[in-house]
Amino acid sequence: MTTTPDPTTRLAESGARVTGPRRTILDAVDGLGGPFTVEELCAAAPSVGRATVFRTVKLLQETGAVCRLVLEDGSVRYQRSEGGHHHHRVCSECGRVQEFADAELDRLIHANAEVAGFELDGHSLELYGRCRRCA
Ligand SMILES: [Zn+2]
Ligand SMILES: [Zn+2]
Ligand SMILES: [Zn+2]
Structure with missing residues (x-):
């Protein structure tokens, strides 16, 4: 634990x-x-x-x-x-913000920058919508 x-x-x-x-x-x-x-x-x-x-x-x-x-x-x-590095899910109903880490998502973001020849310093990601309780 x-x-x-x-x-x-x-x-x-x-x-x-x-x-x-x-x-x-x-x-x-x-x-x-x-x-x-x-x-x-x-x-x-x-x-x-x-x-x-x-x-x-x-x-x-x-x-x-x-x-x-x-x-x-x-x-x-x-x-x-x-x-640690993470992203957010922001609920527009209750205002709760869940943190989540997703290595696969980060891999895709880095690949995206690389393909574009973009020198990536960092990124942030917020998902907007309604959480499980509010949906
Ligand atoms: Zn909610
Ligand atoms: Zn956070
Ligand atoms: Zn990330």
Whole structure:
């Protein structure tokens, strides 16, 4: 059985110090539950300055504790993540975002870039629709 390290553990492992504000922001992230905007996170952690919230979100993103996703309307949100490279299924009804990894899909994406002579730095993929519960 594998366990996913919590964000605090991941931060510690990445060498970043888990400071008071970071702890506060992680708690706020957990409190928000689903995908959130940085503005919502600022509102959920009023004791932490905006600049610190922005910096911490970036740090959490780098350590894989949260990931960035783009909704169908183009707005950017963040959510708690299992980490690692993955894609998203975004439900337009309940707003839930499922993470999934698909090695075959990644293989096709790399092959596509290669055929086009495109030097690929990375990719992100969001599927929009309704989840099993909402369909
Ligand atoms: Zn994700
Ligand atoms: Zn749904
Ligand atoms: Zn991929």
